[in-house]
Amino acid sequence: MPVTSLTRDAEALTLTVVADFGVSRQRLWDAYVDARQIEKFWGPPTYPSTFTRHDAFVGGRSHYYMTGPEGEQHGGYWAWEVVEEPSRFVVTDGFADLEGNPAEEMTAMRAEFDFEETDAGSRLTVTSTFASAEQLEQVVAMGMEEGVRESMSQIDAVLADLASFALGAGTQTQILSDTQVRITRIIRGSVADVWRAHHDPDLMKRWLLGPDGWTMPVCIVAENVGDTYTQQWASEDGEQSFGFTGTLLESASPHREVTTEQMIGTEGPQTRNELTLTPAQGGTLLSLVVTYPDAATRDMILGTGMADGMETSYARLEREVLGSS
Known part of the structure; x- marks a missing residue:
């Protein structure tokens, strides 16, 4: 003890x-x-x-x-x-x-x-x-x-238990409740650099792409609380496209922001996303708490392979934006 x-x-x-x-x-x-x-x-x-x-x-x-x-x-x-x-x-x-x-x-x-x-x-x-x-x-x-x-x-x-929390563990998903999920990853880079990579449209277009084969032709960043952001993706062959939009609810640069998120062209569901960046050994601990309207929506979105796509993006962020091998 x-x-x-x-x-x-x-x-x-x-x-x-x-x-x-x-x-x-x-x-x-x-x-x-x-x-x-x-x-x-x-x-x-x-x-x-x-x-x-x-x-x-x-x-x-x-x-x-x-x-x-x-x-x-x-x-x-x-x-x-x-x-x-x-x-x-x-x-x-x-x-x-x-x-x-x-x-x-x-x-x-x-x-x-x-x-x-x-x-x-x-x-x-x-x-x-x-x-x-x-x-x-x-x-x-x-x-x-x-x-x-x-x-x-x-x-x-x-x-x-070093393995569960150390650099290199990849993107992890934890169900907190019927409506909340926490997604975490340690990213090789400072808090300031990781924050900038989430708010500079030119940088976002380089890494926030999910699986290979996609581009991000539209990236409009919400600069002030109350502003709207828009992110749209298109497949490289031009046959598929989708996007999200939402409102910036809170911002405490470079540590925390809260936004809403909804798929463009649909009536719902809307989520609430809380992003927190914390200095950690080896880089920055990124934590994203997502609140869904209900458990069914939570499970449906998790079932799309969302976490795998995020891991591909974060690995690309380290490799192509932050310069980590």
């Missing part, structure tokens, strides 16, 4: 956890900023978590929910205040509904995560500061101390 100490200070209104790990500080940091990894240990084994949003940048947010043994779900959120990769981040940590909206009846706390290098690997110190003695006692009574120990006991297994 990695927990070295757990100290409650009633005067300072803090709860401090120290845990030691036999991996590098960077590896430990990556486990916390990658939604695929943190949801494997953020919460006791009997209350596994699902992260539907995880923004490791100042001003970003994380939304998650824990599912209990009887199927009951409890939501939480982080509001990211400080990010100093790979040594420190600070978040406001609070309870929320399943959409990530803060629970007004529950006061949030401040959580500071400090990552240090040690002779044996790395050390994580998490200091939670509460608004009052009553709040501290309330969360302790809810079993927070034991929950922390149980949660951290799962981290070693995640850290040991």
Whole structure:
């Protein structure tokens, strides 16, 4: 078990956890900023978590929910205040509904995560500061101390699983719920370069093509929130064509954007796409959370081989735009 100490200070209104790990500080940091990894240990084994949003940048947010043994779900959120990769981040940590909206009846706390290098690997110190003695006692009574120990006991297994999260694993698809899917890939390139490759029409026409044999004659980028984008593809033989259009809903360059998407010439279905770019060992972790209107639509679109086409495009992005072999 990695927990070295757990100290409650009633005067300072803090709860401090120290845990030691036999991996590098960077590896430990990556486990916390990658939604695929943190949801494997953020919460006791009997209350596994699902992260539907995880923004490791100042001003970003994380939304998650824990599912209990009887199927009951409890939501939480982080509001990211400080990010100093790979040594420190600070978040406001609070309870929320399943959409990530803060629970007004529950006061949030401040959580500071400090990552240090040690002779044996790395050390994580998490200091939670509460608004009052009553709040501290309330969360302790809810079993927070034991929950922390149980949660951290799962981290070693995640850290040991390099193959699932390392550069070279390719495009991965994870079903989050009946309506949501998360698509992830580590791309060889900086966050700034990957962002530019998603927003420069000339670059997009070089890599965003899916399987070989297609061109992208139309690429209109939405530059400001509220703008419409249009992307159209045509087969090289000129016999087939299709396209998508949508609206830019949110933008926090170069880390996150949210758009709608709908196939041109159809009545639906429309999806909501949330793109997040996070620095990671070996490049940039690209995460795309897609929200569908229902499970049937989700399965229909996944069944088209969408992930395979995306992998072909991302490999082309690395090879032809970012210059990776």
